[in-house]
Amino acid sequence: xxxxxxxxxxxxxxxxxxxxxxxxxxxxxxxxxxxxxxxxxxxxxxxxxxxxxxxxxxxxxxxxxxxxxxxxxxxxxxxxxxxxxxxxxxxxxxxxxxxxxxxxxxxxxxxxxxxxxxxxxxxxxxxxxxxxxxxxxxxxxxxxxxxxxxxxxxxxxxxxxxxxxxxxxxxxxxxxxxxxxxxxxxxxxx
Numbered sequence: 001x002x003x004x005x006x007x008x009x010x011x012x013x014x015x016x017x018x019x020x021x022x023x024x025x026x027x028x029x030x031x032x033x034x035x036x037x038x039x040x041x042x043x044x045x046x047x048x049x050x051x052x053x054x055x056x057x058x059x060x061x062x063x064x065x066x067x068x069x070x071x072x073x074x075x076x077x078x079x080x081x082x083x084x085x086x087x088x089x090x091x092x093x094x095x096x097x098x099x100x101x102x103x104x105x106x107x108x109x110x111x112x113x114x115x116x117x118x119x120x121x122x123x124x125x126x127x128x129x130x131x132x133x134x135x136x137x138x139x140x141x142x143x144x145x146x147x148x149x150x151x152x153x154x155x156x157x158x159x160x161x162x163x164x165x166x167x168x169x170x171x172x173x174x175x176x177x178x179x180x181x182x183x184x185x186x187x188x189x190x
Contacts, residue, residue: 006094008054010101012108013039015045017054018075022155026060026074035159047140048073106169113167124164145174 005168012036013036020027020035027035033044052073061072113119113126121127130139135143157163 005054005056005103006090006098008050008056009046010098010105012105014042014051014056015105017044017047017051021057021073021075024074024156025158026072028070028072030070032073109167109169152168 006025009015016036016039017032027045029048032048033039033041036044039047048057052059055076057073057078059071059073063070063072110128113124119126133140133143151168159165
């Protein structure tokens with residue numbers, strides 16, 4: 001069975017690789033390996049190949065280094081890994097499968113955080129919580145716009161001694177009012 005683009009990216013190692021290339025970053029295998037010391041080199045090469053074959057990443061530069069070719073990887077210019085059309089065509093079971101894989105990655109990231117010998121929830125300003133909001137479509141759109149406006153500059157920061165890696169996870173859902181009726185019956189299954 002052929003893997004979908006979502007299947008390709010929703011793997012813990014591949015998600016970490018994609019994170020190192022996010023926000024327009026361009027990196028060599030060596031630079032990616034430095035960011036992911038827990039990933040064995042052979043494993044990293046195998047996952048890079050899968051991402052290349054799936055057209056999730058691309059080689060944007062090749063440099064001659066001591067008689068060998070060093071490749072520089074990046075996300076494609078239109079780095080929409082899973083298209084909006086693919087998301088809209090997915091049925092409930094596919095969305096649930098993607099979400100379960102996504103949550104497994106969130107869980108692994110959290111476990112990696114708490115397994116550090118010096119983690120400190122208060123000092124690290126770490127948290128996890130759920131907030132229920134009641135908002136009109138207009139209010140909600142404005143909330144999302146402001147959130148994107150706040151987070152976008154931080155996505156372009158590079159790691160420095162005074163900048164710690166911080167992970168922010170978003171899960172946005174809407175529960176429809178009873179008077180809107182149950183539209184689930186009208187939804188096709190994929």
